[in-house]
Amino acid sequence: MALRTMGIDPGLTRMGVGVVEQEGSRLTALTCDTIVTTPDEPVARRLDTVFEALSAAVEQWRPDAVAIERIFYKMNARTLIPVAQASGVVLLVAARSGTEVYEYAPLEVKLAVVGTGSASKEQMRFMVARLLRGSFRTETPDAADALAVAICHLHSRKVRALGGAPR
Secondary structure, three states: OOEEEEEEEOOOOEEEEEEEEEEOOEEEEEEEEEEEOOOOOOHHHHHHHHHHHHHHHHHHHOOOEEEEEOOOOOOOHHHHHHHHHHHHHHHHHHHHHOOEEEEEOHHHHHHHHOOOOOOOHHHHHHHHHHHOOOOOOOOOHHHHHHHHHHHHHHHHHHHHHOOOOOO
16 A cells, blocks of 8 residues: 655745655655745735645645654744744645644654765755655755655654654
C-alpha cells in the first residue's frame, strides 16, 4: 500500500510544497512547487493566496499526512511572524481536509535526510535527489526543502513501525 505525504516548508513570501509517495522502500516525488506571494500585497490577501493554493493541492493530491517544518523560534521576529501566520494556514487547510499533521524541527529533517544536523542546503538537495532517484525537478530550494520534510516524515514512520519512539 502506498503512503502519500505532503511536505511543507512554510513561508509567506515563498512556501515550498512537495508530495512524496512511498511504496515499499521506493520514494517517488509526485509534485513539488513553490507558492509565491508578493510582499507589496496586504498580509490578509497573501494568506488567502496560500490558503487557496494549499487547499487546491490537498484536494488534488489527497495526502495521507501533511508534514510541516516546525518554525525555528530563534528567528528574527520580523521573519518569524509571517512564517508563523503561513504555518497557521497550513494547519487550517490540513484540519479542514481531515488530514493528520506532523511537525518536524529543521534538525530532525536534516538528520532524517542526510544523517547529520549540520547538513548544508547543497547536501540536502543532493540527498533529496538521490533518495527520490531523480523523480523530481525543482527550481527553488523551498520546493526541495518541502520534499525533504515529506521524506523525514516517511522515514519517521519506519522508525515507529519498528517499535521506535513516536514523534
